[in-house]
Amino acid sequence: MLYPEPMTKLFAIAPKSVLPKVVNTLHAMKVAHFVEHRRDEYDLCQPLLQFDKISSLLVQARSLMSAINIPPVSRPKAMLTISEAESQLEIIKDHVTSVMHAKKKNSDESILVEQQKAIVELMYLAGVSPDDFFISQAIASYFGYVNQKVTAKIHDITDRSLIKSVSKEDRYVIAVFVDSAHKDKIEEILNAAQFQAVDTIATIALRGHAEVLVHSLIQKYIELQKEKEKAETKLVNVTKKYAQQLADIEAFFAAEAEKGQAPLSFGSTKETFFLTGYIPKKRKDEVFERLEKSANNKIHIVEQELGEDEEIPIELDNGAYAKNFEFFTRLYSLPSYHEFDPTKLMAYTFPLFFGFMLGDVVYGIITFLVFYYLRKKIPEGKDLFNILLAASLSAIFFGFLFGEFFGFEPYHGLIIRTHDFNTLMLISIAAGVVQINLGLLIGFYLESRHHGMFHAVCHKLSWIFIQIGGALFFGQLLNMLSVPQYLFYLGGGIFGLGAFLLFKAEGFIGIMEIPSILSHTVSYARLMAVGLASVFLAVLINESATRMIHENIFLIPVAIILLIVGHAFNIALGVLSPSLHAVRLHYVEFFTKFYQGGGIEYTPFGREKQKSIL
């Protein structure tokens, strides 16, 4: 129970004729974590026959989904065959592409008409028309903005010119038609007036008077907008019509592609293929039976021994409640196969620590409601929110114990946090002593199983000796404890023995590390510290608001705002800080006593990838 799920390793060999059936069975069972075959004297197996075709269809389905913005589904609802899915995809593709194409055409045209309208309006203002800007060798034409009047200057150079100019905002719109011979000089004048050309290319095909053109362009634009709406409705309808079907097809092809490329993990000879994989021990018989049935008994399966240093995939084995806390274990690192899975231990201590720190009934209720809502809203964060829901319940429990409601104390709880600092500190440190020594005892058990009793005593039990001996010896020496003389000497002896064993195990570094046990224990004082910060902030907010109300009746709205904002801020801090610190106490102070991690995740062939909030 406290270890990861027991696994077994299978080796199977069968003729290639049964490969698709074996792959299908394994995919349906979602049980085998394959070991990749490395090319040696035996080559890699080839993908299933239709793999190339399926991957190309999968890419098509995915691009269609992204074009019309459909989220993928994890499991197809409909049962399909490859040819059915292919023909359905073809129909959807034709339909979607034609709608998309019409929409794109409409949007391109709208942009062009908008551009044309803007230019022609400007031309109308200046009193010219698009036809005026024909391409000619003899006449140079300019159209755009200048920041000062240039008509007189151009006339000074030549009379053979036509200039239309009108002021617009703080600039002038200008159209200049002039003999090409004077082109350079005119351009100099225009540049001096910071000429900014308006590109008339978009209107080159338009014919007619500017005023008439403006009206017809507006009309055309309105029509295009109507068409756009129609195209968008069509697209929405198409999306609605095909969303489920397309998502099903994608999920189907994704599963088929996964099956298709599975043989790449297998080895092969000319006529046979072979595979190695891990499966949970409890499903061994079922796997044997179903594989033999699917391959018409043409498959030979052998169970292999698990090596001590082998990288065995890890499937955590926890009940419904503790399963949520696997989130934290994964975040740190999965246990290796022969290690304790610390999830169950954390599942009870994390909410306790969190509740002890937050410890307010109303805060607990509010966070409970918020996380309940978020759990509904963000399904992929379900594990984390379940953890925080449990933590909120614990905060409510401790809130009753401390008699705290929103920072107020309507009755005297068992511990009054704003006064009983020493009691809080003692409880915190005691929690540390218990948890650290639990960690050391687990470490001792694991070491003794894998490396022998003496090794375990030197590496783990020595720390417990150091704590007991150190408490008696240094407690008396520093006048913090009062113990009989013989206990003082005994404490010194036990401490010395612990230090010697540790030196034997870890050398001089071990001796250097001795103070760390004290710092790890004192570190649990954060249980008190974080809690105090939260409760004092709440008290401060309440007192400020109450004082305001007493001083001036008109300050009531300000006091209410202060209460809402202040407590919202404190609740936000009150969730973040206790959860981070509770996690940290587990990761740094607890896990380091017995846990190494480094296990690889059990990812059986055919199981959908779990979504995580992180």
Place this chain on the structure above:
Amino acid sequence: MAVEMGLLGIGAGLAIGLGAVGTGLAQQQAIAAVVGAIAEDPKMFGKGLFFILLPETLVIFGLVIAFMLMGRMG
């Protein structure tokens, strides 16, 4: 006696204040590095959190010492 009380008070303040400064200095580097690491690989979140929170012990030690000093003040 009053001077002694005052010195104990200053000592308590310094213990927590300097502890907080130390934590801040250490965390500024740890957080910068961790944010970079998480940007590269979101799986680093758990280990990153571990490193961010390591130096916070300093301020907690400061607080414990402050309480011990305040205990002497009576």
